[in-house]
Amino acid sequence: MQGDWPHDDAPAGVAGGEDRDGSGEASGPARRRGRPQQTPLQRALGLLARREHSRKELSRKLTARGLDAADVEKAVGRLAGEGWQDDKRFAESLVRSRAGSGYGPVRIRAELATHGLDREAIARAMETYEGDWAENARDLAQRRFGSTLAEELNLQRKAADLLLRRGFDGASIRAAIRFDPDD
Structure with a gap:
């Protein structure tokens, strides 16, 4: 409630109070809340606690927040060495998530590839997917266009366009739009 703190006695971070350095000006969001600046390692760990990140993505996010590139590389390298960040685990997670x-x-x-993974790492991650791409394409087409898909050429074209935009290959698309559930 405003007015409970006398202006001169307000603690750091409360409206009207001075910052910890005594300047009376805030030097950033963390300072206003009375928290010390986080190290690159702490920030990286905070991002990884939310979800998996590739090494490239984690480095990009941290440097975009104004952290020194050398400190970021050191922090990300340490987290990778200790198993907190793993490109293989990230790739497998992304494959499952996107396929789902x-x-x-x-x-x-x-x-x-945009996450900085090489061809071998991508191939290994794709091999871990246990689903059937043609079945995924068929399910998506059936959900979007219904059971009359096999009979209507116009819907088949729309379904093929959708599946192509979604990243399915030609064989999966052909199997999906020519699928007849009664066969």
């Missing part, structure tokens, strides 16, 4: 969201292998490979 209705995306195909072409799109997923391209996304993994």
Whole structure:
């Protein structure tokens, strides 16, 4: 409640009080709340606690927040060495997540490449997926366009376009739009 603190006695971080350095000016959001600046290691660990990140993505996010590139590389290297950050685990997680969201292998490979993974790492991650891409494409097409898909050419074209945008290959698309559940 405003007014409970006399202006001169307000603790750091409370409206009207001075910052810890006594200047009366805030020097950033962490300072206003009375928390010390986080190290690059702490910030990286905070990001990893929310979700998996590739090494490249983690470095990019930290340097975009104004941290020194050398300190960021050191922190990310340490976290990778201790098992907190793992590109293999990140890639496998991304494959499962995107496949479950209705995306195909072409799109997923391209996304993994943008995260700085090489061809071998991408191939290994794609091999860990235990689903059937053609079945995923068929399920997506059936959900979006219904059971009349096999009979209507217009819907088949729309379904093919959708599946192509989602990153499915030609064989999966053909199997999905020509699928007849009664066969």
